[in-house]
């Protein structure tokens with residue numbers, strides 16, 4: 001059994017208990033060295049073989065995983081955040097399927113969740129947005145045309161944009177082309193949950209300039225939407241007039 005593990009966003013305490021245990025038990029560890037905090041590997045056994053996948057190809061990764069498995073070793077593949085987002089995990093699972101090697105996926109705390117925690121905001125706000133769009137800009141890797149930034153921006157939903165801070169000026173421009181006002185609040189969180197964590201807040205008009213001034217060029221998320229602002233409705237969930245399965249409404253408010 002091979003375990004894919006979400007290592008979390010950076011802070012070594014933000015890995016799951018299960019993920020941590022599996023790392024401690026592993027004989028072979030392949031980790032995404034460009035982003036996984038090496039601190040999450042400190043509990044590894046002294047004799048564990050540790051490979052950094054940053055310099056490896058898919059074939060090389062698969063061959064290390066299979067080799068370990070064949071030798072009856074405990075093998076783990078460690079991804080940053082949660083492996084289901086921009087993790088290139090699917091192609092690895094497809095290879096393991098082809099080779100009939102069993103695997104399991106242990107989820108992790110994605111960086112977009114750590115970023116919301118860092119800026120102390122809620123992505124889904126009543127009357128503001130009930131939808132979160134996780135996306136990235138086209139860079140060296142293409143994005144399907146129907147998902148270009150202006151198309152997505154037209155929804156005015158909460159947006160979290162991965163892998164794009166290097167093109168922040170173009171990004172802010174395209175978000176406005178899509179319909180967000182220039183004064184829409186926007187923020188960048190660099191290395192959420194790491195010691196170097198940096199937060200830059202602004203609007204679509206001035207964010208690019210502020211991010212450049214802060215020297216942020218990678219490992220950051222761009223967030224856009226009125227959820228960052230201070231105008232919102234309070235939720236029905238804790239509204240005394242609003243009853244639900246676990247609480248009766250005061251003053252005969254309607255049940256839901």
Ligand code: SAH
Nearest residue numbers: 081082086110111162163191192219220221
């Ligand atoms: N699977 C990861 C994402 C991998 S793609 C996850 O769930 O978070 C790598 C991109 O994720 C980076 O370019 C950056 O946009 C974002 N990222 C990863 N870790 C981050 C962190 N700690 N803070 C801010 N952004 C981060």
